[in-house]
Amino acid sequence: MMDKLIFGRYIPGDSWIHKLDPRAKLLGTVIFIGIIFLANNWLTYLLLLAFALTAIRLSTIKLSFFINGVKPLIWLILFTVVLQVLFTGGSTVYFDWGPIIVSQEGLLNGVFIFCRFVLIIFMSTLLTLTTMPLSLTDAIEYLLRPLKVVKVPVYEIALMLSIALRFVPTLMDETEKIMNAQRARGVDFGEGNIFQQMKSIVPILIPLFVSSFNRAEELATAMEARGYKGGEGRTKYRKLDWVSRDTIAMLGYAALTVGLVVLRK
């Protein structure tokens, strides 16, 4: 049960996409989410879909992983689609009942929104499946670097992110242990109505909260003992290498953008 919750769900591999610089992947995903709003007809959506499928193909990860990524959000997507279908007016109306109007435009819009959601999920899933969370924090640190000018503690933010990620499995283990300890004392998780269920979470959260603070304090002491005194004057062990492969990926995005601009209505 716990494994499913671990975000990132990185799948190790050796594909072209895996080997891309995390900065290229992160930047690419952001660009993709941006330019998806350029698409407004069948051709442009087909082009985006072809692009996404090619990327997925290159990652050698099974399509089912991506479809699974859509599942948890499917109700949200359908809800948005239904709203779009029911409340968009247009020239060709199929059904009209008070405020509810089903029109050709509405249906089309619904389909497009559905595609847009699925494509965004596909591409962000591709990012998390092929990039180690750690590399991702490196990329975030690098890409946020300009913000240092306005005194944003970019280095500290990156360190916080990577420590948070590092402690996810540790805290998961601890949660499991606390839950077992509470079960042994007769607490029934997932029983009763919503209020009872929420109440049974409290004896998990409080010990977890307390121990997290203890951990934080010990970690801070350990970091200090190892000479940590803030981001100033530190060198970095991890290094990101931008190679021609990454430039090619960026050119791919440039071509996609041009394609969308040309094909859109």
Place this chain on the structure above:
Amino acid sequence: MDKIITLKNISYQYHDTDDRPALKNVSLSIEDGEWIAIIGHNGSGKSTLAKTINGLVAPSQGEVTVGGLILSEENIWNIREMVGMVFQNPDNQFVGSTVQDDVAFGLENQGVPRADMIERVKSAITRVKMQDFMEKEPARLSGGQKQRVAIAGVVALRPQIIILDEATSMLDPQGRQEVLATVKEIKEKANLTVISITHDIDEAANANRILVMKNGELVQEGTPEEIFSYGDQLVEMGLDLPFAEKLKSDLRDRGIAVPADYLTEEGMVEWLWTLLSKK
């Protein structure tokens, strides 16, 4: 031999309102290359004492000298470079996301150039025999392995002193063995000074000298042989009895005359079989 650490009349209180100070007028000196074990009950001040050495705790009174430098605000970071510390909880000192990142953390803090860093990380990890786990995340390591990584993190910084603050207390017997063997080997090779705070008799037995703390005071000092000969009082001092001593006290209870001085396990075997063959 040179004195590498000198504590002079150290006192410390966690809160002003505490009626009992954590450390009360403690003075001691440790020689270069010595292995010191500090034993004592929980709350006896042994961890606090260790933390004064690298300035994690600033004593309210007294003077700490490490490697010829008197500990002060100005040179605290120099002293921390000389003193490596391994803590109790393997998880709460693992900063990096993988083994190699964690070992590199201290080097990054010191601003070691990357080329140097790669080499030092690799050799430190090889020293603790974790080279097959370079890319592994902490969640995939055992407690003993995590502590060995912590030791590698210390070794990479090339300190002169290594403090083990109950570093083996959360480990299973095998993990404890692994860690102790690693420390022993590194100590020999790099001529380190080791200070280990422990409840474990085997760990204390490795020391040249054992210090016993009680209520913030240094109450006993001696070689392992001297200290272990206190027998039943060892438990009061905060140590678990060694197997041979437990056996001895059980034999005494059955009315068998046993030698008063401390016996190692081998010495015990020797004594046992000669005892019977003499009859």
